[in-house]
Amino acid sequence: MPKYVYDFEEGNKDMKALLGGKGANLAEMTNLGLPVPPGFTVTTEACRAYLRSGSFPPGLWEEILEHLGRLEARMGKRLGAVDDPLLVSVRSGAMYSMPGMMDTVLNLGLNDESVLGLARQSGDPRFAYDAYRRFIAMFGRIVLGVDGEKIREVQARFKGKRGLDPAPEKAEDLVAVTASDMQALCGELRVLVEEETGRPFPQDPQEQLRLAVEAVFRSWNNRRAVEYRRIYRIPDDLGTAVNVVAMVFGNLGEDSGTGVAFTRDPATGAKGVYGDYLPNAQGEDVVAGIRNPIPLSELERRNPEVYRQLLQVMEILERHYRDMCDIEFTVERGKLYMLQTRVGKRTAAAAIKIAVDMVAEGLITKEEAVQRIDPDQLDQLLHPQFDPNVEVKVLATGVNASPGAAVGKVVLDADTAAELGKRGEKVILVRWETTPDDLHGMVAAQGILTSHGGKTSHAAVVARGMGKPAVCGAEAIRIDLENRLFRVNETVVREGEVISIDGTLGRVVLGEVPLVPPKPTPELNTILSWADEIRRLGVRANADTPEDARKAREFGAEGIGLARTEHMFLGERLPIVQRMILASSEEEEAAALKELLEVQRQDFLGLFQAMDGLPVTIRLLDPPLHEFLPSSKELELEILRLEQAGADPQLVAEKKKMLRAVEGLEEANPMLGMRGCRLGIMKPGIYLMQVRAIMEAAIEHHMAGGNPVVEIMIPLVAIDEELRLLRREAEEVIEEVFREKGARIPYKIGTMIEVPRAALTAGKIAQVAEFFSFGTNDLTQTTFGFSRDDIEGKFLPRYMDRKILSDNPFETLDTEGVGRLIRIAVEEGRATRPDLKVGICGEHGGDPRSVEFLHHAGLDYVSCSPYRVPLARLAAARAVLGAREEASK
Ligand code: PEP
Ligand code: MG
Numbered sequence: 064m065p066k067y068v069y070d071f072e073e074g075n076k077d078m079k080a081l082l083g084g085k086g087a088n089l090a091e092m093t094n095l096g097l098p099v100p101p102g103f104t105v106t107t108e109a110c111r112a113y114l115r116s117g118s119f120p121p122g123l124w125e126e127i128l129e130h131l132g133r134l135e136a137r138m139g140k141r142l143g144a145v146d147d148p149l150l151v152s153v154r155s156g157a158m159y160s161m162p163g164m165m166d167t168v169l170n171l172g173l174n175d176e177s178v179l180g181l182a183r184q185s186g187d188p189r190f191a192y193d194a195y196r197r198f199i200a201m202f203g204r205i206v207l208g209v210d211g212e213k214i215r216e217v218q219a220r221f222k223g224k225r226g227l228d229p230a231p232e233k234a235e236d237l238v239a240v241t242a243s244d245m246q247a248l249c250g251e252l253r254v255l256v257e258e259e260t261g262r263p264f265p266q267d268p269q270e271q272l273r274l275a276v277e278a279v280f281r282s283w284n285n286r287r288a289v290e291y292r293r294i295y296r297i298p299d300d301l302g303t304a305v306n307v308v309a310m311v312f313g314n315l316g317e318d319s320g321t322g323v324a325f326t327r328d329p330a331t332g333a334k335g336v337y338g339d340y341l342p343n344a345q346g347e348d349v350v351a352g353i354r355n356p357i358p359l360s361e362l363e364r365r366n367p368e369v370y371r372q373l374l375q376v377m378e379i380l381e382r383h384y385r386d387m388c389d390i391e392f393t394v395e396r397g398k399l400y401m402l403q404t405r406v407g408k409r410t411a412a413a414a415i416k417i418a419v420d421m422v423a424e425g426l427i428t429k430e431e432a433v434q435r436i437d438p439d440q441l442d443q444l445l446h447p448q449f450d451p452n453v454e455v456k457v458l459a460t461g462v463n464a465s466p467g468a469a470v471g472k473v474v475l476d477a478d479t480a481a482e483l484g485k486r487g488e489k490v491i492l493v494r495w496e497t498t499p500d501d502l503h504g505m506v507a508a509q510g511i512l513t514s515h516g517g518k519t520s521h522a523a524v525v526a527r528g529m530g531k532p533a534v535c536g537a538e539a540i541r542i543d544l545e546n547r548l549f550r551v552n553e554t555v556v557r558e559g560e561v562i563s564i565d566g567t568l569g570r571v572v573l574g575e576v577p578l579v580p581p582k583p584t585p586e587l588n589t590i591l592s593w594a595d596e597i598r599r600l601g602v603r604a605n606a607d608t609p610e611d612a613r614k615a616r617e618f619g620a621e622g623i624g625l626a627r628t629e630h631m632f633l634g635e636r637l638p639i640v641q642r643m644i645l646a647s648s649e650e651e652e653a654a655a656l657k658e659l660l661e662v663q664r665q666d667f668l669g670l671f672q673a674m675d676g677l678p679v680t681i682r683l684l685d686p687p688l689h690e691f692l693p694s695s696k697e698l699e700l701e702i703l704r705l706e707q708a709g710a711d712p713q714l715v716a717e718k719k720k721m722l723r724a725v726e727g728l729e730e731a732n733p734m735l736g737m738r739g740c741r742l743g744i745m746k747p748g749i750y751l752m753q754v755r756a757i758m759e760a761a762i763e764h765h766m767a768g769g770n771p772v773v774e775i776m777i778p779l780v781a782i783d784e785e786l787r788l789l790r791r792e793a794e795e796v797i798e799e800v801f802r803e804k805g806a807r808i809p810y811k812i813g814t815m816i817e818v819p820r821a822a823l824t825a826g827k828i829a830q831v832a833e834f835f836s837f838g839t840n841d842l843t844q845t846t847f848g849f850s851r852d853d854i855e856g857k858f859l860p861r862y863m864d865r866k867i868l869s870d871n872p873f874e875t876l877d878t879e880g881v882g883r884l885i886r887i888a889v890e891e892g893r894a895t896r897p898d899l900k901v902g903i904c905g906e907h908g909g910d911p912r913s914v915e916f917l918h919h920a921g922l923d924y925v926s927c928s929p930y931r932v933p934l935a936r937l938a939a940a941r942a943v944l945g946a947r948e949e950a951s952k
Pocket of ligand 1: 838842
């Protein structure tokens with residue numbers, strides 16, 4: 064039989080899988096000699112066994128009783144004893160932190176008799192009945208399944224009868240209720256529980272304990288927890304541990320209290336402790352937000368000795384964990400107790416600052432610093448901010464709880480936010496406070512605004528974790544749910560109106576504020592320079608304009624991996640392109656191509672200048688030509704309208720000509736049609752014009768003293784012969800340009816690998832390609848046979864829900880299928896041409912998990928959008944460090 068229960072003295076911080084994060088860290092703190100109330104942990108293994116069979120595995124209950132016996136002996140009290148009862152909390156705690164998602168029961172062991180003992184022993188009957196009242200409510204809701212709303216109703220009604228504020232949202236605020244009234248309220252709550260469950264409230268403390276442990280086990284599978292695991296990709300089969308801890312009370316008067324603290328600021332990473340404290344309160348009060356907490360500095364004033372102890376504990380924890388920790392603590396009549404610690408969640412900006420500072424402090428190495436930054440989280444830092452050049456009129460201010468700015472329509476509940484979000488609308492979720500039940504709405508929102516709570520509130524913690532801007536505790540905002548609006552003084556903002564929030568400075572503005580992209584901070588550049596020392600993969604950017612290229616270079620791109628030339632064919636250029644497509648003679652086509660040549664030369668010159676000295680991979684035109692013309696439906700309608708209005712016959716004739724051209728170009732499956740190299744073969748003029756423009760621009764830049772590094776890329780090749788032919792034609796033009804200009808420069812011609820046949824015949828294709836770049840958007844499309852433009856809105860969500868696929872293959876590379884093709888192509892391509900350069904320019908080049916695979920597949924570089932370049936640099940370094948760690952195991 065496995066050992067199912069561990070005293071805190073028996074565990075340590077590395078036992079998270081078995082004891083959960085909370086249990087493992089309580090054990091670690093106990094062994095560090097920090098003031099932790101005694102207790103024990105029931106393992107995740109016991110939970111898994113319970114969830115499998117629906118009952119305690121053999122021996123578990125006996126083991127719990129044995130550890131309870133030891134706990135009682137140490138405390139010199141018995142659970143729920145009449146004279147001086149031991150009370151315990153029963154707390155969930157899984158391997159990965161899932162804040163607030165699972166259940167916890169406090170004050171367990173109270174019953175009609177032991178409450179008298181607690182009253183006597185504490186000398187405070189009101190406190191004792193308040194504890195019992197909380198216990199009945201919590202146990203009723205969590206363990207016995209009584210609807211929480213009904214409990215609130217009873218409390219609100221009770222308050223009304225006593226002449227107190229009966230508002231349901233104030234139901235938990237019982238500060239003004241006297242001891243005897245509290246006792247009466249306990250009675251009413253017990254009646255409610257009995258009515259709802261059909262049996263009396265359990266009075267036997269051991270039965271309470273058993274039921275509570277089971278309830279915490281079951282809470283692993285409640286809706287919130289399941290949803291949270293889905294979002295954060297936490298496996299469903301881990302289970303939670305259960306911690307049974309001797310109760311300490313923060314609500315025993317003004318010399319007691321409860322708080323949360325961080326060893327450094329979780330929003331900015333600044334040194335110095337940071338936290339909130341609620342005097343004379345129990346832990347749940349902080350979460351329930353009945354009163355706003357006070358800053359820790361206030362604790363220093365009120366109780367300097369406790370504050371000094373707290374600082375000392377935090378110092379010990381930080382040195383021991385070599386990381387920023389967050390803690391929960393309680394002060395009982397002037398004595399400090401630690402209830403939890405863990406390595407604290409933080410914003411990307413804070414993560415970076417803390418890592419860089421800790422290297423300077425000698426606490427961690429550069430490699431550890433790089434490994435501590437989650438590349439996905441970096442995205443956050445690259446979040447937009449309010450445009451500083453625009454003056455804004457601030458409607459309300461609040462706590463700057465999670466940085467970045469967002470604009471969206473006001474939405475007052477999570478379900479609506481989720482629904483609008485699904486339709487692609489940008490929304491700001493505005494709540495009094497958020498709870499774990501709001502999670503789906505928070506995921507869908509651009510940003511979060513609350514009128515209550517601080518930097519440690521649920522909204523703040525979750526928003527920071529998600530990298531979403533949040534302004535919390537904007538107290539001027541009065542939400543009126545009934546009328547679906549909020550008020551700030553005289554201003555009324557209705558649901559659906561647009562607001563802007565700035566989570567960096569805590570500002571709320573009515574209407575849309577223009578946003579600008581941020582600049583990398585010096586600390587980010589430090590981390591990235593360390594990453595650059597470690598990584599092997601090169602990082603380039605996908606950029607089509609000189610501005611994008613400059614931005615990419617600023618972010619550390621080492622060249623352009625993909626310049627899509629089709630974007631250069633739009634806007635004011637479109638009429639020329641249309642003339643070229645519709646030309647009825649060779650001369651007409653040649654004239655249009657000549658016009659395009661002039662503008663394209665400038666386009667390419669701009670790119671070579673911006674990326675001087677670094678490779679610029681220019682892809683010849685890829686999309687089917689009909690994308691540059693209106694659809695046949697649009698044209699038919701337009702012709703009809705023109706004819707009805709008696710328009711100029713010349714104009715109508717032109718439109719008809721266009722319609723015939725469109726009809727000639729339309730295909731049943733355009734993605735599999737005349738595009739990429741097929742277009743180059745069918746309409747050679749376009750590619751030859753582009754090749755000429757590229758080389759003329761390159762020579763111009765070269766003659767001006769620049770250093771163009773030219774790579775010409777041909778898309779959608781499936782057959783080596785396609786590339787051979789196009790290469791020959793391109794080389795003829797290039798030689799012509801060299802002769803005309805009297806200068807030569809080096810260049811490379813390569814291809815994209817975007818269809819399975821290209822990957823499978825890479826050995827032959829490499830005979831005529833100097834480089835490969837995996838176009839994994841198309842390669843994923845053609846490998847799965849999934850339309851890249853459709854599946855996200857059609858069957859993919861269902862596929863993910865039903866776990867047919869665990870990831871969106873257009874976001875995270877499918878290593879099994881598409882990845883296999885990549886490995887084959889790299890291996891066979893290099894067998895033909897050992898110095899073949901291999902990169903990727905599909906979206907996966909900026910996805911951290913895909914980057915790791917691509918490192919192992921032996922690519923030379925990844926190319927991604929400019930804003931993802933920092934993230935790719937970091938991911939590439941982490942791939943190296945991850946592999947080193949594996950090898951050393
Ligand atoms: C690709 O297919 O992965 C690619 C980069 O090309 P595009 O997205 O332009 O088709
Ligand atoms: Mg493609």
